[in-house]
Amino acid sequence: MQTKRTIFPNKLLPYALLAPQLIITIIFFLWPAGQAVKSSFEREDPFGFRTTFIWFQNYTRLFDDPEYLNAAARSAVFAVGVTALSMGAALLLAVCVNRLLRSGKFYTTLLVWPYAVAPVVAGILWWFMFNPTIGIVPYLLEAFGYRWNHRVNGNDAMILVIIAASWKQISYNFLFFVAGLQSVPKSLVEAAAMDGAGPFKRFWTIVFPLLSPTTFFLMIVNINYAMFDTFGIIDGTTSGGPAGSTNTLVYKVYADGFLGLNIGSSSAQSVILMLIVIILTVVQFRWVERRVQY
Amino acid sequence: MxxxxxxxxxxxxxxxxxxxxxxxxxxxxxxxxxxxxxxxxxxxxxxxxxxxxxxxxxxxxxxxxxxxxxxxxxxxxxxxxxxxxxxxxxxxxxxxxxxxxxxxxxxxxxxxxxxxxxxxxxxxxxxxxxxxxxxxxxxxxxxxxxxxxxxxxxxxxxxxxxxxxxxxxxxxxxxxxxxxxxxxxxxxxxxxxxxxxxxxxxxxxxxxxxxxxxxxxxxxxxxxxxxxxFVAGFIGSPPMNLIPIEAMAAAEGFANVNLPPNTDIIGLRADQLVIERPEGETLVLDGIVELLEPIGGESHLHVSVAGQTLILRVPGRPELTDGAQIKLYAPPSAMHPFNRETGRRTDHIA
Known part of the structure; x- marks a missing residue:
């Protein structure tokens, strides 16, 4: 690719122009990340007077800790649940909207709104609806003989946070799926119709494979979202409870660090999360983007 | 099948x-x-x-x-x-x-x-x-x-x-x-x-x-x-020349032709108009050369006849200068009679 090269006569000017972005990146990203890495190798006494360098002890302890392994498992369930639910629902809505000619824009606008709701507010909203005392959903479920109580039942709590977290992400996925669907040439679907494929077969053999770049991209984005961006939702609904059943990795970082004041362990956990993000991003750019070409 | x-x-x-x-x-x-x-x-x-x-x-x-x-x-x-x-x-x-x-x-x-x-x-x-x-x-x-x-x-x-x-x-x-x-x-x-x-x-x-x-x-x-x-103008390249009957009236030999009633437009194909007098009965139109487009083995000749531009397809590359006076010939049987109002042919189609 040819790019136009600009030659600056003054050697300082380019650095000055880059400075604002670099300063923001360094102060708000690199420095804290470095601090986290540093303190993940240290142990601090309860009053913050003394820190000891303890090599990998924070890490080895984590992997021996059943609570941490439980949180990892919970995170996996949560991430898979959120990704599947939010992408599935978004795809369904996108397919419906794509069939509409005139009213499609209107629905699209409405469907994007949840994305603008703050995570904690989204959490509270669902917390109200599912509240065992005053919520509408437990009331309705009771009619079917199910006693919903996410304060006691770990599975109920997990379902609640999955629904709340997915709801917010559906808008985002929906937009990408609508754009993806619109880029599938209409004549391909018509050709498939003439080739004797019914609507479902057309979707699964023609449209869905052609959507695969969008689907893979969204999968990575959604896993990332579920793993790292859902602190507010969990804090607003279950606060990781009951008995750690919705205590995901990112929530545990907060709970151990800020509530438990175990800075060393909390830092080690966030370093592990950082590695997961890095791996997912590499997968997305290196492997997925190349493989899903057709 | x-x-x-x-x-x-x-x-x-x-x-x-x-x-x-x-x-x-x-x-x-x-x-x-x-x-x-x-x-x-x-x-x-x-x-x-x-x-x-x-x-x-x-x-x-x-x-x-x-x-x-x-x-x-x-x-x-x-x-x-x-x-x-x-x-x-x-x-x-x-x-x-x-x-x-x-x-x-x-x-x-x-x-x-x-x-x-x-x-x-x-x-x-x-x-x-x-x-x-x-x-x-x-x-x-x-x-x-x-x-x-x-x-x-x-x-x-x-x-x-x-x-x-x-x-x-x-x-x-x-x-x-x-x-x-x-x-x-x-x-x-x-x-x-x-x-x-x-x-x-x-x-x-x-x-x-x-x-x-x-x-x-x-x-x-x-x-x-x-x-x-419409068909006359769409099929054929260059398209058929469609000439109002008033513009044809001056043509030599036109008065003798029996046209079907209600004919007010005459169509002539680009290759049925020629610049050399053929044998037998013919119409003669006076025109002025507007443009000669050579396209290899043949040429398209644009000629102005009574204010109408006609396009002829002529073999070779005739030596004609723009603005030259020229006579065009066509057999009366080559005329396609149309009615402007209905847009249809006025004679019966075989």
């Missing part, structure tokens, strides 16, 4: 925009019919209605006598070649060819036999395991045709299949389509806006304009006796 009958077929969008305003057409078994007309004349809409991709507002579509106007595309036993080929990009060429057969539950051995046969006919055998993006335009075109012929449908529909190819390839593929259709003897409807393509391919032409059929006939019939002013 099939006959296709269109009975008063209509299509309107949103109630008031009529795209197709009542078309009647019967296609005999094995015939290649070309629908030709300018953009927006309704020819593609008509084809898509036959395919089942557009709903029918009114009228009937009969394939082998069965009304299929409300049937799904898949139930009509027809195959279509799309303008952009519409090959499935994520499947190999083989996958593309097999798709329609698999959907219909054709046995494996039969699928293989038909794919091999189609690949042989179209010479795409070596490309069967490639993806469409690895093929050239001409090869994609062949695959698109292959996908139609493996189905062994009762009719083929072609929607401007050659318009994405370069000029040379277009001529080559045109010949191949013609040969293929003769060989398979499958009833075909072919849509194009290119009148040359239409003339060379068609058993019969259907010339359409703004949703209506202007004329149906063999290419020769349509060229030799265009039924309307």
């Amino acid at each position: 099939a006959t296709i009958n269109l009975v008063d077929l209509q299509k309107s969008y949103g109630g008031n925009v009529m795209a197709v305003k009542g078309v009647n057409l019967s296609v005999a078994d094995g015939e290649l019919i070309v629908l030709v007309g300018p953009s927006g004349c309704g020819k593609s809409t008509l084809l898509r209605m036959v395919a089942g991709l557009e709903s029918v507002t009114a009228g009937r579509i009969e394939i082998n006598g069965r009304d299929v106007a409300k049937a799904e595309p898949a139930e009509r036993d027809i195959a279509m070649v799309f303008q952009n080929y519409a090959l499935y990009p994520h499947m190999t060429v083989r996958g593309n060819l097999e798709y329609g057969l698999k959907n219909r539950g054709t046995p494996r051995a039969e699928i293989d036999r038909r794919v091999t046969e189609a690949a042989d006919i179209l010479e795409i055998g070596p490309m069967l395991d490639r993806k469409p993006r690895e093929l050239s335009g001409g090869q994609r075109q062949r695959v698109a045709m292959g996908r139609a012929i493996v189905r062994e449908p009762s009719a083929f529909l072609f929607d401007e299949p050659l318009s994405n190819l370069d000029a040379k390839l277009r001529v080559q593929m045109r010949v191949e389509i013609r040969k293929l259709q003769r060989r398979l003897k499958t009833t075909s409807l072919y849509v194009t806006h290119d009148q040359l393509e239409a003339m060379t391919l068609a058993d019969r032409l259907v010339v359409m304009n703004s949703g209506l059929v202007e004329q149906i006939g063999t290419p020769t019939e349509v060229y030799d006796s265009p039924a309307t002013l």
